[in-house]
Amino acid sequence: MADLNPGAWRRATPSLGLTRAELDAFVDQARQDGFIPKGQAFSSKQACIVALRQAREAAYAAHHAAEAARRRPSSRPRSSASCCEIPAAEVNAWLAALPPERLDP
Numbered sequence: 001m002a003d004l005n006p007g008a009w010r011r012a013t014p015s016l017g018l019t020r021a022e023l024d025a026f027v028d029q030a031r032q033d034g035f036i037p038k039g040q041a042f043s044s045k046q047a048c049i050v051a052l053r054q055a056r057e058a059a060y061a062a063h064h065a066a067e068a069a070r071r072r073p074s075s076r077p078r079s080s081a082s083c084c085e086i087p088a089a090e091v092n093a094w095l096a097a098l099p100p101e102r103l104d105p
Contacts, residue, residue: 004029010059014049023048030055 035055
């Protein structure tokens, strides 16, 4: 089981029924993804299984947190003001510059 699909360690259910080589392959994948520290060594199959379960929980938590952040509406408050603010003095000056209604060509 040397050639694993990317992310196979997340989908696998680690158990004592797996060989040590299979568990090591899953641990290596989890290390590459950053969920198991690079220098951490495991002396038994049970230690590998525990580490893989913790790594999978951390990966799922990170995924769900990222999804929640993506779906959360922006924190910017909505403004009820117009996007184009024109001072009243400018509006009055523009209106005064218009020709009388009936003289408009």
